[in-house]
Amino acid sequence: MHLLLYLTCFLLFPQQYFALFGNSLKKLREKASSMYKTQKKGVHLNFMGNVASDYPGTNPKYIKINEDNWEEYYSCLKKQEENLGRQLSMTPQAIVGFEGASVKLECRICISPLEKESKELIKWEWAPIEGKHLEPVDYNENIIISPEDKTLHLYNLETSHSGQYMCVLADASTTPYFLTIIGLNESEILEVHSPEAPVGPYPKDFEYIQQYDLILDTEWSDWSTCSTCDKIGKRHKLGYCTIYSKQNRDLTVSSKILNNSLIVDEDNYSTIDELIEIDFNISTVSTTEEQITGQTEAESISSTDLELFTVFEFGIPCDSHILPSVVRKIPQIKARKNEIMMGFCRVKCEKNTVFVVKDRHGNVIEKVNNSAGLYSLKQPMPPLEPAVARTLVYGIKGKSIVLSCPGSMNTDAPIQWQLGDKNLIPEVIAQESNRRIFISITDKIHIKDAKIADSNIYSCWQREELAGTIRLVVEKKLEFNFNHTVMLIGIVIIMCVFLQVFVKAIVGRKYAKV
Incomplete structure (x- = not known):
């Protein structure tokens, strides 16, 4: 009898339980799901409230997304390893920019897909040239941080932007950038043509300063954005004079060596040491006045000044504020100019950028045309439009x-x-x-x-x-041109008049007392 009663209670209890608490559990699940959606807007979640691409299961689409995220992470680690210097430490970089132009600083902190929530905590810090400590970068309409990879974009550069920049995440930081902004003076920049152009002037080849074991070369930026679309426009790229330590620089050159007319076969000569050796054998016939001047100044350049180039393995721009002044006075460096190259381009105009919002089942619930200036509440805030x-x-x-x-x-x-x-x-x-x-x-x-x-x-x-x-x-400006002789005579006359008045005043005072 008791056994039959226990069995009946056991069978009826689940039904009673779900009848009493089923609605509460359903509401709890909906509330949890709503909370996850609020925290991770625009992200597709699985039934457990986790990001679907992090736990793809057997879904081939999310498996591919998961693999791509991990591949991107491993590529970042590999790039970091390749950038390690001889001391197995991150190598600092010295870069320059022109006033009114732009520059891009990459954040090289690698974050695994499991820790991607930490990406939002990444920030940039900087210190001006005379600054004594780092402080957070003040973002504005011309200083923007990319939400995807946390790259720092600086537009409409000014000399006040010069200084040291670092990407920071908690106690971790990346290699520092030493940025120098210089004025864009036409007399100090040389317009050159592409090596494929029928006429020059062409970009200068690298120079070997044997006395200091330095390489003087031009570091080129990428081509700029085309000035227009769907029709012929213009673009440019800038070449910055840069100095390298010879032991850190191994170039492949397939054209002329230095300032000589000798053509080098890239299959026979692939390293800068071989090219320098050939050039040295050719150029030792005579010694120029410039070389003699350089030898005279050698005594003022110490090994400490040159040691800086072993730390900055990617070179130091000739106009960088961290470059020792004695090095900047080397004749070859003083004579070397920055370069600029212009080109024509034609690109297609971008189509409308539409932001699509889907629910957890993949159904489209919202479409917004970002190109028309419309944005969804489920996407990040757009960058500020620069004021005119x-x-x-x-x-x-x-x-x-x-x-x-x-x-x-x-x-x-x-x-x-x-x-x-x-x-x-x-x-x-x-x-x-x-x-x-x-x-x-x-x-x-x-x-x-x-x-x-x-x-x-x-x-x-x-x-x-x-x-x-x-x-x-x-x-119009009113200008008065004075004759110096007439002006001098006038000053003498005025002084004589003052002296005469002074003498008369003294004499008159004397007779008044008597």
Whole structure:
């Protein structure tokens, strides 16, 4: 009898349990699922509330995503290992940038897919040249951190941006960057053509400074963004004069060696040591005055100054603020200029970027056209649009004026100038003004012998977006030209008058007392 009663209770208890608590459990599961969705917006979750790509199970789609995430992590570790210096430590990097241009600093901290939540804790710190400690980077419309890989983008560079930068995660930090921003002076930059071009000038080859065991070469940036799309545009890339220690530099050169006309077969000579040996045998016939000057200055350069190049294995730019001044005075380094190369391009205009939101079952619940300036609440905040920079410039009639674009649309695309609603084509404006007005290769407007009629509003554009405007006012200046002889005679006369008045005052005072 008791056994039958126990059996009946055992069979009825689950039904009673689920009848009483089933709705509560269902609500609890829905609440947990809602909480996970709130914490991980836009991420597809499995039935346990975990990210589906982290626990793919047998789903081939999520297995592939999981494999790609781990492959990216291992690639990052491999890249870090390749960048280790001779002392098996991260090698610091010295880089330069031009005023008004842009620069990109990569964060080399590797985070595994299991720790990807920590990526949001990554931050950048910096210290100015004279700064004594690091402080957080102040992000604004021209200083942006990429949410995907935490790369730091600096646009519309100014000299005040020079300093040391580091990517930091808790107590871990990456190799430091030493950034130097320099003015873009046309007289200190050389325009060159591609080696495939029929005429030069061509980029300079590397030079070996045997006396100091240094290599002087040009480090080229990537091509900039094309100035327009769906039609012929322009692009450029910059070549920075850079100094390397010979023991850290092993180049493959397949063209001319140094300043000689000898053509080298890349199959026979592949390292810089072999090329330097050939060049030395050719150039030891005579000693130039420049070499003699360099030998004279050798005594002032110590081994400590040269030891810096063993630490910076990727070289130090010739204009870097960390370069010792005595090294900068070496004749070959003083004579070497930065270079710039222009090219034509044609790219397709980007199609509309649509952000799609799906539920856990893969059903589309929202589509937003980001290209139209519309964004979903389930995606990260878009970067701030740079404000249009406006400035007022006064010029003097008859003098020279240089106009630089005061703003940037957070892109490295070349500048397009407009006067009112009229495009200023460099070749046309130079010809029409008989070279009185021209646009330089660095996208600056040069006005010689300025006239009152040059007063106007000049606007600069990037990728057909307004970056800045300049209101130029050219005025007459009243100048007084004095003859030095006449001025000297006048000063003597005035002093004599003052002396006469002083003497009379003294004499009159004396007689008054009597």
